Amino acid sequence: MSNITNQSLSEILESIKSKKISSLELTQAYIKNIENAKKLNAFVTTTFDQALENAKKFDNKPNNEQLLSGVPLAVKDLFCTENVKTTAGSNILNNFVPSYESTVTKNLWNNGAFLLGKLNCDEFAMGSSNETSFFGNVINPVGDHLVPGGSSGGSSSALAADLTPATIGTDTGGSIRQPASFTGTVGLKPTYGLCSRWGIVAFASSLDQAGPMTKTVNDCSIMLEAMSGFDEKDSTSINKKKETYSKNLKDNIKGLKIGIPKEYRVDNMPKEIDELWEKGKKILKDLGAQLIDISLPHTKYALPTYYIVAPAEASSNLARYDGVRYGYRSQKGKDLIEMYENTRSEGFGDEVKRRILIGTYVLSSGYYDAYYLKAQKVRQLIKKDFDDSFTKVDAILTPSTPSSAFKIGEKTNDPVSMYLNDIFTVPVNLAGLPALSLPAGLDKQGYPLGLQLIGKALDEQKILNIGYAFEKNCGYKNEIKKWWS
Amino acid sequence: MSKEKFDYFINGEKGKYEVVIGLEVHAQVLSSSKLFSGSSTKFGADPNKQVSLIDSAFPGMLPVINEECVKQAVRTGLGLNAKINNYSVFDRKNYFYADLPQGYQISQYKNPIVGEGKVLLDMPYGSKEIGIERLHLEQDAGKSIHDMDPSSTYVDLNRSGIALMEIVSKPHLRSPDEVNAYIKKLRTIMRYLGTCDGNMQEGSLRADVNVSVRKVGDKNFGTRCEIKNVNSIKFMQMAIEYEANRQVELLEDGKEIDQETRLFDTKKNETRSMRSKEDAHDYRYFPDPDLLPLKLEQKLIDDLKKSLPELPDNKKERFIQEYGLNSYEANVLVSEKEISDYYEEVAKLSDKKLAATWMMGDLFAMLNDKGLNISNSPISAKNFAELVQSIKSGEISGRIAKEVFEIMVESGDNPKKIIESKGMKQQSDPKELEKIINEILSKNKDKVDQYKAGKEKLFGFFVGQVMKLSGGKANPQLTNEILKKLLKG
Numbered sequence: 001m002s003n004i005t006n007q008s009l010s011e012i013l014e015s016i017k018s019k020k021i022s023s024l025e026l027t028q029a030y031i032k033n034i035e036n037a038k039k040l041n042a043f044v045t046t047t048f049d050q051a052l053e054n055a056k057k058f059d060n061k062p063n064n065e066q067l068l069s070g071v072p073l074a075v076k077d078l079f080c081t082e083n084v085k086t087t088a089g090s091n092i093l094n095n096f097v098p099s100y101e102s103t104v105t106k107n108l109w110n111n112g113a114f115l116l117g118k119l120n121c122d123e124f125a126m127g128s129s130n131e132t133s134f135f136g137n138v139i140n141p142v143g144d145h146l147v148p149g150g151s152s153g154g155s156s157s158a159l160a161a162d163l164t165p166a167t168i169g170t171d172t173g174g175s176i177r178q179p180a181s182f183t184g185t186v187g188l189k190p191t192y193g194l195c196s197r198w199g200i201v202a203f204a205s206s207l208d209q210a211g212p213m214t215k216t217v218n219d220c221s222i223m224l225e226a227m228s229g230f231d232e233k234d235s236t237s238i239n240k241k242k243e244t245y246s247k248n249l250k251d252n253i254k255g256l257k258i259g260i261p262k263e264y265r266v267d268n269m270p271k272e273i274d275e276l277w278e279k280g281k282k283i284l285k286d287l288g289a290q291l292i293d294i295s296l297p298h299t300k301y302a303l304p305t306y307y308i309v310a311p312a313e314a315s316s317n318l319a320r321y322d323g324v325r326y327g328y329r330s331q332k333g334k335d336l337i338e339m340y341e342n343t344r345s346e347g348f349g350d351e352v353k354r355r356i357l358i359g360t361y362v363l364s365s366g367y368y369d370a371y372y373l374k375a376q377k378v379r380q381l382i383k384k385d386f387d388d389s390f391t392k393v394d395a396i397l398t399p400s401t402p403s404s405a406f407k408i409g410e411k412t413n414d415p416v417s418m419y420l421n422d423i424f425t426v427p428v429n430l431a432g433l434p435a436l437s438l439p440a441g442l443d444k445q446g447y448p449l450g451l452q453l454i455g456k457a458l459d460e461q462k463i464l465n466i467g468y469a470f471e472k473n474c475g476y477k478n479e480i481k482k483w484w485s
Numbered sequence: 486m487s488k489e490k491f492d493y494f495i496n497g498e499k500g501k502y503e504v505v506i507g508l509e510v511h512a513q514v515l516s517s518s519k520l521f522s523g524s525s526t527k528f529g530a531d532p533n534k535q536v537s538l539i540d541s542a543f544p545g546m547l548p549v550i551n552e553e554c555v556k557q558a559v560r561t562g563l564g565l566n567a568k569i570n571n572y573s574v575f576d577r578k579n580y581f582y583a584d585l586p587q588g589y590q591i592s593q594y595k596n597p598i599v600g601e602g603k604v605l606l607d608m609p610y611g612s613k614e615i616g617i618e619r620l621h622l623e624q625d626a627g628k629s630i631h632d633m634d635p636s637s638t639y640v641d642l643n644r645s646g647i648a649l650m651e652i653v654s655k656p657h658l659r660s661p662d663e664v665n666a667y668i669k670k671l672r673t674i675m676r677y678l679g680t681c682d683g684n685m686q687e688g689s690l691r692a693d694v695n696v697s698v699r700k701v702g703d704k705n706f707g708t709r710c711e712i713k714n715v716n717s718i719k720f721m722q723m724a725i726e727y728e729a730n731r732q733v734e735l736l737e738d739g740k741e742i743d744q745e746t747r748l749f750d751t752k753k754n755e756t757r758s759m760r761s762k763e764d765a766h767d768y769r770y771f772p773d774p775d776l777l778p779l780k781l782e783q784k785l786i787d788d789l790k791k792s793l794p795e796l797p798d799n800k801k802e803r804f805i806q807e808y809g810l811n812s813y814e815a816n817v818l819v820s821e822k823e824i825s826d827y828y829e830e831v832a833k834l835s836d837k838k839l840a841a842t843w844m845m846g847d848l849f850a851m852l853n854d855k856g857l858n859i860s861n862s863p864i865s866a867k868n869f870a871e872l873v874q875s876i877k878s879g880e881i882s883g884r885i886a887k888e889v890f891e892i893m894v895e896s897g898d899n900p901k902k903i904i905e906s907k908g909m910k911q912q913s914d915p916k917e918l919e920k921i922i923n924e925i926l927s928k929n930k931d932k933v934d935q936y937k938a939g940k941e942k943l944f945g946f947f948v949g950q951v952m953k954l955s956g957g958k959a960n961p962q963l964t965n966e967i968l969k970k971l972l973k974g
Contacts (some may be wrong), residue, residue, distance in 0.1 A: 080545045093544065100538060199545040203772035234547050278661050299865060313774050319588020320542040324640065336583055336638070363579070363769035372771060441752050 003028050005162040009071065009219035010246075016062075016070045017146030019057050021054040023062075023070030028163075030072055030116060034163045036485035037482045040139045042148075042158040044077045045085050046117035047265045054114035066112030067246075074164035077118040077153050078125055079105045079210070080199040084115065088201040089123040089133035089151075092328045092347030093421040102199025103231045104168065104210045111226040116164055120154030122316065123349045125175055125203040126422045127151050131412055133349040139408070140183060141480045142447055146345075146405040154435045155213050156183040160480055166223050170200060172304050172423025177437035180213055181450030183401035184478045185211045186220045186440040186467070189425075191457045192432035193238035200318040204291030204310040205236075207429040215478075217438070217467040221245035224460060240458070248461055251469040254288030258466075259393035262301035264424060266402060272443045273399045280440055280451040281395055283473050284466070292393050298386040301378045302427040307377035307419060308362050309430070314352075315359025321347060354415065383431040391457045396461050400422050400437040400450035437464045439476045448478070467482055489609040493660030494701065495729055497737045501689040502698045504729040505706055506664055507656035508721075510671060511649045512681040513625070513689040517624045520624050520648035521548030521591065528687045530639040537550065540646040542586035545819050547775050550575075554648040555779065557680040558598050558622050560790050561650055564796055565617050565672045569603025569608075573621075575776045579769040584627035584640050584885045585865035592651075597621035598779065604674070605798055606666040607816055615667055626648050650681070656695065656706065661722035668692070668718050669820070674799050677822045691716045696728045698736065707732070710741040712756055714747050724749040728756045800825055817845055823859045826867050826920075829962050836877040836949035843873055847890055862895050872900040880904065881911050882961055913960040918951075921959065925950045926971060936972060 004021055005010060013023045031048050046340045058070040079097040080086045086357040088095045105115070122132040123180040130153025136373070138153040140146035142159040149158040152169025156179030156276025159167050168318040171189035188211045195210040202208060212223030225245045231237045260281065265274065281291055323329030323343030328344035362371035389396065402423055428435040433454055440451040451470075455463035495502040519526055522539035539546045562569050576594040578589075599620035608615045627645035631638050652671065658664050672683035672690060683690050697709035712727060715721045727749075732742050746765070747756040772778075796805070797819045804815040804825075817915060818828045820842060831840045848869065852862060864872075872889060875881045881904060892903045904910050912918060925947060926933055936943045946970050953957050 086544070088544070094546070098543070098545075100543075147826065193739045196549050198543070201544045202775075233549060235549050236774075312771060315767070316579050316589055316771070319579060319581065320544070320586060322581065322583075322588060323543055324583050325586060340581055360769065363771055365769075368769075368771070 003269060005165070006035055007165075007223060008216045009166040010216065012071065013069060013222075014279050014326035017064045021172060023058040024052065024072070027051050027055040027072045030163060030165075030230065033161070033485075034117065037161050037163055038163055039144075039484040040157050040163075041378070042120055042138050042154040042161065042282040043117045043137050044075065044087055044089070044120050044135050044154070044161060047084055048094070048117075049116050050084075051114055051116045058112070058114075058355050061438060065227040066341055067222055068108060068111045068131055069163055069482075071113045072116035073108060073113045073159050074116040074155075074167055075105055075108075075452070076121050076152050076428055078170050078201045078367075080201065080480060081105055081115060082261075084118065086118065086201065089121045089127070089136070090348065090352070092135065092343070093133040093201070095329055096327050097198075098209055099198060103233065104200065104227045107167070107229060108228050111469050113226070116194070118220045119152075119158055119167065121150035121169075122153065122175075124201065124314070125151040125170055125172055126314070126351050127206075128174070128178060128356055128418050129411065130154065130157075130179075130404070131408065133275060134349060137408055139484075140405050141482075142183060142405060144483060146447070147182070147396045147406050147408050149182035149405065151175040152179050152213065152443055152473065156185055156187075157339070159183065159185050159213055159215065160478065161484070166212065166219050168210055168223065168227060169213050170203070170208055170210050171425075171427050171429065172209075174422040176211045176213055177400050177425050177435060177450070177452060178292045180373060180403035180437045181439075184448030184450075184476070184480070185213055185215060186196070186217055186439065187211065187437045188220050188224060188460070188464075189239070189428060189435050190460055191434045192429075194228045194234050194434070194458070194460070196229070196234040198231055198233040204313040205317060205462065206249060206313060207306075208431070217436075217471045218246065218249060220467070221249050221464045222437070233476065238458070243461060244462055245464055247294060250465050253284070253466050253469045256395065256462075256466065257393040257398040258284050258289045258294050258295040259292050259389050261294050261296045261299065261389070261396060261398060263296050264398040266423060269399075270443070272404075273402060273449065276441050276449050276451060277399050280470070283399065283470055287469050287473060289466070294302050294389045294393060294396070296382075296389060296427070298378065298381045298385050299427055299475035302368065302382055302430055302451050303423055305375045305378045305382065306422070306426040306430060308357065308381060309373050311355040311359030311371050312363050313359070315356045315394050318352070319357060320349075323347070344458055351415070351421060379430045382427055386427075386433060395466055397461070398452045398454065402422060403458055404443045404445065404447035404449055424452060433457055434460045434463060436467045437473070438467050440470075440474055441476060491608070491659070492612045493662065494732045499737055500700045502729075502733050502736075503659060503701050504725065505656050505697045505699060505709075506658035506725060507709075508650040508654045508658065508664065508667065509693040509694075509695070510654075510668070511691045512561075512671070512675060512683070514554045514622075514648035514650055515679060516551060516553045516557060516648060517660045517679055518549055518551055518553075519623065519646040519785055520554050522646055526644065526647050528921055530643055530810060532639070532643065534643065534646065534873075535644040539584065540641055547877055548591060548773070550776065550779065551648065554622060555585075555781075556789060557648075557863045558620060558650055558787075559781070559786060560678045560793065561652075561675060561680045562599030563600065563621055563786075563790050563793055564678045565599070565602035565604060565620065565679070566654070567620065568600035569781065570596065570598055570600055570689075571781045571783065571786070572782075573598040573779045574594060575622075575773045575779065576770045577773045580766050582626065582629075583638060584642070584645065586627065586642060586645060590624050590626065591773055591776070592623035593621035594824065596778075598781075604667065606663060606668050606670055606892075607812070608663065608666060611661065615663075617656050618653040620650055622648050622718070623651055654814050654939045656697075661725050664694075664721055664725060664769060665718050668721070677796055679796055685717050688716060688923040692807055693722060696725055696732070697742075698729050698732045700840070705942060707736075708744050710742065710744065710756070711746050713759060720749055720751055723754055724756055727754060731756065733843050750822045790969065807843070808832055810838070810950055811839055814841045814845065821859065826861070827859050830866035831870040831873065834867065835873035839877055840870065840873045843876075844869070849888065851890075851894055856890055863889075868893060868899050874905065875900055879911060879913055880959060881909060882957070885911065887908050912955050912958045913963055913969060915963060918959060918963055920962070920969070921951055921954050922971055925954065933972065944972075947972075
């Protein structure tokens with residue numbers, strides 16, 4: 001039983017169902033792992049007592065009909081959790097305890113899971129390395145000097161280090177897929193509107209989407225099934241019938257057309273990434289898929305477009321953190337304006353401030369047309385590129401990131417090089433499409449690398465199926481040494 | 486109805502100025518819950534008792550449009566003869582204030598739900614059309630209370646998120662009187678529609694007033710000032726009066742008018758500068774990504790149109806045609822839906838013209854006196870109609886009717902009952918009247934002789950005596966006839 005925590009979610013579920021292990025034993029095993037992994041700094045808050053209580057409750061009256069029966073889960077600290085502190089990685093929410101539960105986490109609990117703790121993340125999900133968190137940076141279990149990716153870096157680190165059987169993150173420009181890629185795990189950003197945004201601390205409303213982070217594609221389909229669904233409390237939620245992704249998971253991808261976009265071969269891309277991509281193509285081809293060269297001509301504008309749209313929305317979304325009603329309030333200042341200034345100066349970190357400034361600037365009178373409006377137009381073109389391609393192909397294969405995990409501190413003084421790490425993930429958010437990052441290999445240093453499968457809107461099942469077939473034939477094995485315990 | 490001439494001008498040394506006014510009216514939508522949350526909108530609750538997590542902008546909270554508010558805006562648009570836009574967009578208007586929890590107000594900027602329309606005003610100098618530029622939906626802010634504590638400001642968010650309709654007029658108004666008529670007309674239309682209660686004391690109707698002046702005959706508008714958030718018609722009129730004169734004085738002195746936002750100080754009766762154009766907020770409007778564009782099916786608009794009640798302009802025409810009222814009477818009787826309903830009930834059961842006269846006279850005077858409105862009138866429409874019919878049929882005289890009316894107000898009783906029990910019925914039996922008249926004539930033989938000798942003024946004396954003797958119940962017309970006959974004889 002000691003090895004239960006390095007199994008996949010579906011294996012764990014099977015063990016619980018067959019009573020090979022109790023929910024309490026499972027929970028205790030994770031608690032032990034978490035306590036031994038403080039060095040990784042993956043958790044902001046742990047809810048052990050509550051988790052043990054829930055585990056006992058489950059064991060007393062097991063209900064194995066649910067998707068996530070008796071499983072403890074840690075979640076990104078961007079999801080509001082009832083009566084459990086929710087910080088979004090920020091000082092400004094350092095003392096914030098919501099009285100409500102986000103729809104996505106509530107869906108998980110309604111499917112039999114319970115909360116194990118809250119995972120560190122970049123402040124307000126703004127970052128690609130989990131170095132902007134007020135609670136300190138998170139370490140990648142792959143190596144003690146490596147970032148776990150971001151913004152869902154606590155999630156990727158905890159998952160790869162066996163601190164949670166699966167987890168959820170949010171992805172605004174790659175915040176699930178890039179950390180998944182850096183830690184050799186599976187990450188899915190669903191179609192915009194598939195998972196409710198209600199109760200998730202907002203970064204950029206038109207881009208934010210919650211999604212699963214798991215060890216296997218099958219786990220990913222289970223988690224997606226549990227967390228997704230229409231929510232009338234989110235006006236951008238898609239009203240459609242719920243799908244049973246795990247039951248419908250198939251590994252036959254014969255005859256599927258896979259698009260290979262030429263624009264994703266960028267300058268100075270490491271040779272290893274190119275080789276990884278070639279390897280991916282070969283695996284899919286060998287499985288009977290047909291490779292088709294496609295063009296997504298506006299790809300090069302995606303990153304600048306993203307860095308206008310996302311900060312614009314963020315500058316407005318973060319206006320509510322003013323110290324008036326909840327959260328951190330500075331004690332300094334002689335009037336309302338000074339209270340605002342001090343609260344926000346002390347409450348927000350540098351990266352958040354940088355983006356609020358950019359966002360405020362691009363929405364300002366005289367600049368709106370040149371930046372925000374133009375970015376919205378380009379966004380439509382990027383979306384159209386994908387729409388056009390999907391008349392010819394079933395899915396698109398690209399690398400997830402232009403590099404493997406970089407060193408802690410390597411890019412903190414160069415925001416643009418940090419932003420460039422999202423170059424392959426950002427277009428998907430702008431187009432609102434689903435995309436799956438799969439562990440596909442290691443670079444010469446032995447660090448994980450990921451490949452990304454992009455699907456049509458609401459075509460999650462198809463990319464999960466392709467990923468499932470790929471996973472079986474890729475031979476990727478996560479061999480993380482537990483150096484921290 | 487004398488046709489007066491429009492005469493609101495300001496005379497300066499250098500010329501005669503006209504005042505150009507445009508209004509941005511903020512009308513609170515009549516709906517049980519707020520624009521984007523389920524919180525109650527009831528007035529007068531304890532502070533912060535009607536506030537949801539959405540209204541107070543907690544992390545992760547999302548707005549969901551309240552359909553009823555959308556329908557109310559469409560109804561109002563239809564009532565203003567306006568174009569309803571099938572596609573409209575909610576935008577964020579960004580600014581910081583303690584009583585604005587989100588740090589932005591959700592409003593409609595480039596694509597409002599209602600486009601151009603018009604409102605007809607009845608002015609003494611004829612009817613005047615005021616153009617409506619647009620109507621859009623937006624959230625109200627909360628309330629900052631600065632005088633409860635010397636060092637702190639308190640915030641009440643009950644109002645935060647309540648739906649407002651901002652109705653923007655074209656700069657077509659030219660005097661405080663027209664502003665008065667315009668606000669009242671808007672209020673009447675919205676009350677007919679049931680889309681806004683128009684209660685200015687409770688802040689359901691407020692306005693930003695844009696004022697500029699120009700020399701009579703000038704084609705171009707002068708520089709305008711906006712007077713923010715005025716909450717009574719009287720204050721609007723005072724503010725306009727002050728502001729227009731201030732601007733004329735500046736121009737007369739050869740100075741320029743700064744485009745600025747001003748506040749009306751109700752205590753000092755003056756406007757004062759709040760912020761100049763340079764300090765104007767940059768609201769950084771952009772489409773709210775939490776809300777999809779609002780797309781209205783034509784069928785919804787058509788259905789709402791079909792279900793609209795008869796509106797004041799149409800009702801007025803009908804009252805003139807159907808009840809033979811003049812324009813003035815019709816105007817007064819359609820000014821409130823409840824009044825028009827009352828009138829129609831009375832008119833169905835009694836003489837239409839007489840009913841109008843008595844309603845606008847004694848009934849309104851009494852209601853006004855008692856501070857009541859028609860819906861809580863102590864006299865029911867049915868009883869009032871009976872009273873009118875009693876007058877019309879000659880059962881009681883107008884003078885007696887006033888007495889009956891007083892008793893009706895006190896007791897709420899049916900007029901027939903009052904007339905019978907108090908024996909107030911008019912004496913219309915010629916024989917009885919002859920008896921009374923003969924008695925008076927025989928008692929006043931000297932006066933009869935004087936009358937016959939040509940002192941015809943004495944006729945009034947005889948009438949008075951008849952009334953006195955009959956306790957005021959003698960039918961005046963019959964009395965006249967019989968008196969004349971007997972005096973001749």
